[in-house]
Every structure is written in structure tokens, then in C-alpha cells.
Amino acid sequence: METKSIDDAKAVVQAKAEGIAGQIGGALTNxxxxxxxxxxxxxxxxxxxxxxxxxxxQIALPAAEHVATAAKLRDQWKAAGWTITDDRTVGSAAILxxxxxxxxxxxxxxxxxPSALALLVYSPCYGRPA
Amino acid sequence: MSVVTLRMLFDVDTAAIGRxxxxxxxMANGIDDACEQLIRVSRDLEHVWxxxxxxxxxxxxxxxxxxxxxxxxxxxxxxxxALRLHADTLRGLQGRLQGLAAExxxxxxxxxxxxxxxxxxxxxFTEPQIxxxxxxxxxxxxxxxxxxxxxxxxxxxxxxxxxxPDATTGFGxxxxxxxxxxxxRDQQGRTPKEVNGWWRTLxxxxxxxxxxxxxxxxxxxxxxxxxxxxxxxxxxxxxxxNALRGEADAHARRLADLLINDPRNQLEIQRETxxxxxxxSQLDKLAEVDKALSGLGAKGLLLGVDGxxxxxxxxxxxxxxxxxxxxxxxxxxxxxxxxxxVDNVKxxxxxxxxADQLTLADxxxxxxxxxxxxxxDLNNFSVAxxxxxxxxxxxxxxxxEGVRATHDSGPSHLVAMGHSYGSTVVAEAALTGRxxxxxxxxxxxxxxxTDSASHLMAxxxxxxxxxxxxxxxxxxxxxxxxxxxxxxxxPFIGNAYDDGHDISPHEPEFGANQYTVDTSGHTHxxxxxxxxxxxxxxxLAGQYSRASTVHGSPPPDVVP
Numbered sequence: 023m024e025t026k027s028i029d030d031a032k033a034v035v036q037a038k039a040e041g042i043a044g045q046i047g048g049a050l051t052n053x054x055x056x057x058x059x060x061x062x063x064x065x066x067x068x069x070x071x072x073x074x075x076x077x078x079x080q081i082a083l084p085a086a087e088h089v090a091t092a093a094k095l096r097d098q099w100k101a102a103g104w105t106i107t108d109d110r111t112v113g114s115a116a117i118l119x120x121x122x123x124x125x126x127x128x129x130x131x132x133x134x135x136p137s138a139l140a141l142l143v144y145s146p147c148y149g150r151p152a
Numbered sequence: 153m154s155v156v157t158l159r160m161l162f163d164v165d166t167a168a169i170g171r172x173x174x175x176x177x178x179m180a181n182g183i184d185d186a187c188e189q190l191i192r193v194s195r196d197l198e199h200v201w202x203x204x205x206x207x208x209x210x211x212x213x214x215x216x217x218x219x220x221x222x223x224x225x226x227x228x229x230x231x232x233x234a235l236r237l238h239a240d241t242l243r244g245l246q247g248r249l250q251g252l253a254a255e256x257x258x259x260x261x262x263x264x265x266x267x268x269x270x271x272x273x274x275x276x277f278t279e280p281q282i283x284x285x286x287x288x289x290x291x292x293x294x295x296x297x298x299x300x301x302x303x304x305x306x307x308x309x310x311x312x313x314x315x316x317p318d319a320t321t322g323f324g325x326x327x328x329x330x331x332x333x334x335x336x337r338d339q340q341g342r343t344p345k346e347v348n349g350w351w352r353t354l355x356x357x358x359x360x361x362x363x364x365x366x367x368x369x370x371x372x373x374x375x376x377x378x379x380x381x382x383x384x385x386x387x388x389x390x391x392x393x394n395a396l397r398g399e400a401d402a403h404a405r406r407l408a409d410l411l412i413n414d415p416r417n418q419l420e421i422q423r424e425t426x427x428x429x430x431x432x433s434q435l436d437k438l439a440e441v442d443k444a445l446s447g448l449g450a451k452g453l454l455l456g457v458d459g460x461x462x463x464x465x466x467x468x469x470x471x472x473x474x475x476x477x478x479x480x481x482x483x484x485x486x487x488x489x490x491x492x493x494v495d496n497v498k499x500x501x502x503x504x505x506x507a508d509q510l511t512l513a514d515x516x517x518x519x520x521x522x523x524x525x526x527x528x529d530l531n532n533f534s535v536a537x538x539x540x541x542x543x544x545x546x547x548x549x550x551x552x553e554g555v556r557a558t559h560d561s562g563p564s565h566l567v568a569m570g571h572s573y574g575s576t577v578v579a580e581a582a583l584t585g586r587x588x589x590x591x592x593x594x595x596x597x598x599x600x601x602t603d604s605a606s607h608l609m610a611x612x613x614x615x616x617x618x619x620x621x622x623x624x625x626x627x628x629x630x631x632x633x634x635x636x637x638x639x640x641x642x643p644f645i646g647n648a649y650d651d652g653h654d655i656s657p658h659e660p661e662f663g664a665n666q667y668t669v670d671t672s673g674h675t676h677x678x679x680x681x682x683x684x685x686x687x688x689x690x691x692l693a694g695q696y697s698r699a700s701t702v703h704g705s706p707p708p709d710v711v712p
Contacts, residue, residue: 140509
């Protein structure tokens with residue numbers, strides 16, 4: 023497991039989010055970056071030493087562009103080697119999720135009302151530096 | 153007062169009246185907030201400046217100012233409420249009037265809304281008696297509508313005039329009598345809606361006094377607004393923790409003294425040790441609540457705290473009185489204040505974030521951790537029976553009625569949520585037919601004391617159940633599959649479990665929607681970025697169509 027300070031890990035998540043915002047052609051708003059302990063498959067906590075970062079954002083985008091934008095991103099992400107884990111259109115709302123080769127997880131979903139896309143970026147687990 | 157005419161009722165701008173109502177209610181809330189601030193900053197004046205004529209004059213002026221400002225609040229709110237009711241009444245009457253006029257026109261009559269007359273063209277007079285009866289029926293209905301509009305107009309005008317300040321004395325500087333313990337205890341037997349109505353008649357000064365003098369009673373009183381309950385319960389928490397610290401320290405000092413000066417007095421040493429440990433144990437329980445609240449910052453509201461027994465605690469993430477979407481979650485088996493408060497509040501934060509991410513408005517999601525009942529213990533068979541949920545159901549129902557009663561104006565989407573045995577508490581409340589919620593959403597449920605979702609909600613499409621494939625608790629409906637091979641007692645155990653709570657709600661024959669869960673076991677339904685959490689957030693935000701399901705038929709989405 024990679025060791026990284028929380029600030030460095032947040033910077034990595036922020037950079038990943040900015041990359042996606044760049045693909046969409048919008049700006050990140052309402053950022054919320056938080057760290058949380060990683061848990062194992064049986065729910066065992068990694069304690070304070072093992073953590074991940076969750077970055078939440080919104081990207082303003084007219085509702086009419088959501089589905090097409092998600093389709094464009096899906097193709098770009100696939101081409102980059104990302105694994106698509108959810109890809110749905112519900113009415114005019116778009117839902118897209120993927121995992122990256124470097125073990126980030128990314129969620130994109132239309133907001134309510136649909137004037138933006140909600141973006142969530144989850145980092146892999148990191149160990150705190152000693 | 154002018155006579156109300158059909159034309160006036162046709163043309164009245166009910167939205168404008170509604171805006172005026174909102175203005176008065178905003179002003180009432182502003183006065184309430186300002187009064188609370190004034191009371192807090194001036195309360196100690198008499199203690200820090202107690203003597204002398206100037207001090208007495210300042211105290212008297214301060215008291216009069218607090219009373220005058222506080223006395224302005226109830227009339228302001230009453231005018232706002234009266235205008236709100238008037239707007240709603242006129243909107244309903246206007247709709248009836250328009251419908252009736254359209255119906256009459258559709259049948260060939262002419263309606264003159266200026267004169268209030270209904271006429272028929274000559275071609276309709278082939279049967280003049282019938283036409284006359286029809287005209288008379290329409291006129292009578294119009295007059296009935298006008299009479300209701302006039303009554304509403306008169307009562308609203310009266311409410312405004314009697315609540316305006318006196319030209320010479322204003323709202324007066326005499327404080328109203330303090331709220332007594334007996335009055336507060338009387339409220340415990342009333343519905344949350346009635347309690348809310350009573351609380352709103354109090355001046356801010358009276359509310360502040362009730363909170364200060366009886367925080368334990370106000371803190372658990374369903375129907376009191378969340379912000380006031382929070383103030384009361386934080387006072388309870390701080391006071392109790394300080395008292396327990398004092399007790400623990402006193403016993404520790406006495407113990408140290410005994411060990412040094414009277415080490416052979418084992419009886420007293422044992423007594424002091426037990427007393428010190430008991431105080432520390434109580435303190436540890438409340439410290440868990442304090443820690444959970446600290447983690448929430450301004451988003452946290454303490455809506456109930458009681459350290460006795462295993463402890464009861466209610467913590468909101470986001471204000472349910474102002475949120476557009478509120479979920480109130482009941483935990484299950486083995487939950488205690490000391491052992492689970494921080495982790496369970498984190499679950500509420502996770503679900504809150506999942507829903508909040510989908511919505512644009514700030515503060516429009518509230519998730520409430522409700523441990524208002526004695527959850528079954530891990531060390532006995534209380535989990536297999538209905539006793540704990542039958543005890544918890546009425547308290548939960550009352551709390552939910554309180555959430556409805558205290559919600560500010562505007563639409564509110566309320567979701568009952570429960571995990572494990574907590575789902576049976578939700579079920580007991582829902583089976584009364586009075587649980588005022590829009591959706592029920594459970595995870596890892598052993599059963600909900602019925603075999604059909606339609607017994608929980610009139611529209612079973614609003615019942616949602618999630619179950620991890622390897623959750624041993626929500627699989628209790630099939631537990632006999634596993635226990636039948638246990639010699640002698642196996643079938644008995646299986647039947648006891650199955651009969652205890654009925655079929656698990658995620659089973660297709662129950663008739664609820666089963667939302668997709670991708671987590672493992674009984675306690676991982678809130679793993680961040682899991683489909684389980686995302687679906688809980690979507691349902692809480694009323695975006696049912698986005699929730700991925702195993703089976704079921706989701707209802708139409710809640711309109712933003």
C-alpha cells in the first residue's frame with residue numbers, strides 16, 4: 023500500500039477531478055474533500071493509519087447535454103483503460119461510474135434539478151506516513 | 153369591509169397573499185432569533201452588575217426590553233399563520249369557482265362573474281323548469297363559495313387587527329408567566345401537532361425559560377422545533393457531563409485518601425471504586441455522544457439524550473425542520489449509546505452525503521439517527537421477539553409526527569429507515585396506519601411483522617428493502633433451511649426466528665421494491681461508493697427511477 027499524507031492524497035483526488043472536469047469542459051463547484059478509514063471485506067477498520075479520500079463536486083452543465091456528455095466520457099474512459107461499472111440513462115438523467123487502473127473509483131450523476139453533474143472521486147487506500 | 157364578489161375571487165392573487173404570509177413568518181422568525189440572542193447576552197447582567205441604582209435601572213430596562221421584544225413574536229406569527237390559511241383557503245375556493253364556471257359554460261350557461269348571475273340562452277328553455285333549477289343550483293353554489301371566502305376574509309382581518317400593537321403601549325413590557333413543570337408534563341400527553349401549536353404560542357422569553365429550567369422535558373418533547381430541542385439537549389449533555397466529572401473526581405480523591413490513610417478499610421475502598429467506575433462509565437457513554445456531535449459541527453443537532461440504561465440518543469445530520477428530504481433511521485440488535493453512537497452517526501453522514509450530492513440546494517437533506525428505544529441485547533433472546541419493537545414503535549411514531557409538525561412551510565419528503573431489528577420498530581409504527589411518511593426503506597431486515605408491503609404503506613411501491621446476499625439476519629425467513637440439520641433443537645430455533653418477525657421484506661412475495669446491494673454481510677450497507685449507499689441516497693432524495701433494483705416497481709420520482 024502506498025504511503026501518503028492526507029494533504030497529498032487530497033491533491034491527487036483534486037487533480038483527478040479537475041481532469042474529468044476538463045473532459046466535460048466545465049468547472050468544479052461545491053468541493054468537499056474528506057478522509058475516512060478504510061475497511062476490509064469483513065468490515066474490519068484499518069484504524070487511523072489506513073484511509074481513503076472522498077472528493078465530491080458539482081459541474082454546471084445544461085440538462086440537455088448530460089446524456090451526450092456521459093456517452094462521450096464513457097468512450098474516453100474506456101479508451102484510457104478504465105472499467106465502466108455503471109452506465110445508465112434514466113429519463114434525461116445520466117449515470118456513469120468507473121474504476122481506474124490506479125484503483126480510483128469515479129461516479130458521475132445528474133443532479134436534481136438537472137442543472138449540473140455530481141462528481142464523486144474515491145481514492146484507493148493509503149497508509150499514513152510514520 | 154367590502155363585499156366579496158365572484159370577480160374579486162376570480163382575480164385575487166393568492167400567491168401574493170402567500171408571499172405576505174411568508175414575510176410575516178420570516179419577521180416572526182427574525183424576532184425569535186433576535187430575542188434568543190438578546191436573552192443570552194443580557195441574562196447575566198444582574199449577576200455581573202448586581203448593586204446600586206444604576207444597576208437596578210439597567211436590569212429593569214433590560215427585563216422590559218426582553219419582554220417587549222418577546223411579546224412581539226406571537227402576534228407576528230399569528231398574523232403570518234392567518235394570512236397563510238387565508239391564501240390556502242382562497243386558492244381552494246378559487247379552484248372550485250373556476251371549475252364550476254367552466255362546467256356551467258360547458259353546459260351552455262353564461263356566467264357573469266361581475267354581477268354573479270347565471271343565464272341560459274333561449275334555445276335551452278325547451279324545459280324551462282329544469283333550466284331554472286340548474287341555474288338556481290349554480291347560483292347557490294357560487295353563493296356558498298362566496299360565503300366561505302367572506303368568512304375567511306373576515307376572520308383574517310380580525311386576526312390582523314387584534315394582533316397589531318397598541319398605539320400607546322406597543323406590545324407591552326410585562327413578561328408573560330413562566331412555563332411550569334406541570335404545564336410541560338401535560339404536553340407529554342398531547343399529539344406533536346398540538347405540542348407544536350402550544351410551543352408557538354409562547355414568547356421567545358418563555359421558550360428560553362422552559363429550555364433553561366426544564367431541559368430534560370423540552371429535549372424529548374416531540375413537536376418542539378429541532379433548534380430548541382438541540383439547545384435543551386446540549387444543556388442536558390453539558391450539565392450531566394460536568395456533574396459526572398465532579399462525581400468521578402470526588403470518588404477518586406476519596407479513594408486515594410483511603411488507600412493512603414486507611415488501606416485496611418476494604419469495604420469502603422470497594423464502595424468508592426464501584427462508585428467511581430459507575431460515574432466514569434456514565435461519563436464515557438455521554439462522551440460518545442459529545443464526540444459524535446463534535447464531528448458534525450454546525451450540521452449536528454442533538455434531538456434527544458438520556459444516559460440511563462443502555463442510553464437513548466437522537467442526533468440529526470442537517471436540520472429536519474428545514475430539509476426538503478429527511479430520513480429517520482432506527483438501528484438494530486445490540487446498539488448502545490456507548491458502543492455505537494459515533495459509528496452510526498457516520499452512517500447517517502454517508503447516506504446524507506449520497507443524497508446531498510444529487511441535490512443542488514444547500515441543507516436540503518437531513519438524516520436522523522434515532523436510538524429512542526432499548527435495542528435488543530446481544531446476550532439474550534430479545535432479538536427473536538417483538539417486545540422491544542412493540543415498545544419502540546409508539547415512540548418512533550410520535551417522533552415522526554413531531555418531524556411533520558415542526559417542519560417549516562414548503563414540501564417535505566419524509567422517509568422511515570431501519571436496519572436489522574430497527575426495521576421491526578419502523579414496522580410497528582407503520583402497522584398503526586398513522587406513520588406520516590412518504591417512503592419506508594430498510595436494510596438487513598429479519599421481517600416486518602407482516603407478510604405484505606401493502607400493510608405498511610397504502611402504496612407498496614414506496615416500501616424499499618435491501619439485503620446483502622450473505623446477510624444472516626435478513627435471511628432469517630429461510631433460517632430453517634440451515635437449522636433443520638441441527639439435531640433436536642434445530643427446527644425449533646428456525647421456527648422461532650421465522651415466526652418472530654415474519655417474512656423478510658426483500659423477498660419478492662412481500663411486494664416491496666428490493667434495491668440493489670453490493671456490500672457483504674449484515675453491517676456493511678453504508679460502505680462509501682457502494683451501490684447500496686448510492687441507492688439509499690437516491691431513494692432518500694426521491695429519485696426512485698435511478699435506484700437500481702432486483703425486483704419491484706418504483707413509483708414516480710419526487711418532483712424537485
